[in-house]
Amino acid sequence: TALGQQLRALFCALPPGESSFRTVEEVPDYVEKSIPFFITFIGLEFAVSWIQKRKLPGRINDGISSLSLGILSRLPDVLFRSIELISYIYVWNNCRLFELPWDSPWTWYLTLLGVDFAYYCFHRMSHEVNILWAAHQVHHSSEDYNLFTALRQSVVQKYTSWMFNLPMALFIPPSVFAVHLQFNLLYQFWIHTEVITKLGPLEWILNTPSHHRVHHGRNPYCIDKNYGGTLIIWDRIFGTFEAEDAKVVYGLTHPVNSFDPIMLxxxxxxxxxxxxxxxxxxxxxxxxxxxxxxxxxxxxxxxxxxxIPVITGKEVPFNPYVPAYINSYALVHFAVIVDLYTELLASVSVLSQGTVLLRIGFIILSLVSFGLLMENKSKAGILEIIRCLVFIGVYKLGYFRSQFSFLGYAYEV
Known part of the structure; x- marks a missing residue:
């Protein structure tokens, strides 16, 4: 995918002529190809926030927590194909009523509306049904609001969301659905920011950072509002829209107060x-x-x-004191885990199942250890020593490899 096309995919701005495909196999992995843009935009958000407010848009502990939850949520995809696509293709192959042309702009725009409406329905249910909220609340658990928060996702949510898309499988080709499933997800990345205020007339139609800030608020006026993914029209139609008013306080009405991804x-x-x-x-x-x-x-x-707890404006985010050297240590070692994770994604097809499971297990152990370090737990040091000893052992045995030769040398040291 060309660089310009990939950038426009983040904003759902690729026209049908550039994003229509005959088969699912031809559909690019827009999400994976967007990772460099995620990193670039996070860097830009930090720079703009510093220029605007002379402060960074988040905290180290919360940022590591959000990224840990993002990695954790993607680990099942290393082992299994997406249940959203598998279920959709099954219904398409066995139950479809008729077939819309895959290369028609009308099919493309209908799918855009269909995927976004299905997301609205699922998202609303995820706030109004307790068992679904138990999965979705992970995304709302951050008390910061920045682009890291967009990556904070649930492991189990995808195993309930798939059913809301199935009606489209009766007539919309899987290849068109696969494109818009990614576009809908990618669009929601950049709206998790405070550095963008209002977008003028676009606020009437599109989901914007302002609308989504309300959705992430725990102020009474923010609860159960603004469920839209790409479009805000569904909220305006069904009475769940709320404009940003009083300063938004982010997070859960009853905070979990943890950075441990398994606990969350x-x-x-x-x-x-x-x-x-x-x-x-x-x-x-x-x-x-x-x-x-x-x-x-x-x-x-x-x-x-x-x-609903009243907001006083004096709420203090969960932020245990951690010495600067612990923060630095956690950042360096978290970078190592990101390297191992991306290398796993790149080489999973040539690895044995045992090696894949070993790497996944070590990644989970590491993310939990980092979470406990950020909480300054008394037993975090013991767990971290165990984790490092495990790393040395499995690396020496050849089960871990880095994509970058200089990191391989660093691991040896």
Missing amino acids: QLRPLAHIWNTFWATPGFCNKLSVIFKGPGWGPGKPRLGLPEE
């Missing part, structure tokens, strides 16, 4: 499990799972608005 993924599920068994009555137990996260016996489906 599993704690909400554990809470549902405990609440399920503590709630009397079979119907109430089902309501714990399928009604809103604020529901309780005798309450409306989505809970009581007055129970």
Whole structure:
């Protein structure tokens, strides 16, 4: 894909003539090819934020946490094909009613609307159904709002989102769907920023940084608003739109207060499990799972608005003190893990299953260790020593390799 095309893909600005393909196999991996742009835009966000406010747009601990959750969410794709595409192709092959032409601009634009509407429905359900919220809340757990936050994703969310796309498989070719599935995801990267204020008339149609800041807020006026992916028209139609007003305070109404990626993924599920068994009555137990996260016996489906914690403006993000040398250490070692992760993606097709599982296990161990270091936990040092000893052992045995020769030399040292 040409550089200019890839950049325009980030903004869903590639016209049908440049992004229509006959088969799924011909569709580029726009997400993987966008990684250099992710890095560039994060650097630009830091520079602009410093110029505008004389401060950086985030914190080291929260940034590492967001990137860790992003890596963790992508690890299942190393082992399995995307369930979203597998399920879609199955319905297309076995149940389609008719076939729209893959090279028609009308099909392209219809798919743009269809994928975005399906995302709106899924996203809204993910806030209004407790078991779905338990997965989606990972994305909202950051108390910062920057481009790192866009990469903070759930491991399990993709295993519930796929069903919302299946109606399109009755008539829209998989190749067109595969393009827009990526475009919808990529568009939502750049709207996670505070350095862009308003975009004029585009605010009426498109999801913008201003609209999405509201969605990530825990202010009472922000709760359950602005679900759109690329377009904001669905929120305006269905009454879930809210314009940015008072200063937004980001994060969950009841913060998890952790940088451990496994804790962030599993704690909400554990809470549902405990609440399920503590709630009397079979119907109430089902309501714990399928009604809103604020529901309780005798309450409306989505809970009581007055129970949403009031924002005072004095909220302090979870930010345990960590010495500067620990932050520097974590940054360097996190960079090593990013190198191992990208090398795994590049070589997975030629590795044995045992080697792939070993690398995935070590990456998960490392991400947990970094999270505990950022929390300054007493046992973090012991876990980190164990992790480093494991790294030395498996590297000497030849199970780890770097894409860059100078890093290979550094690992040897």
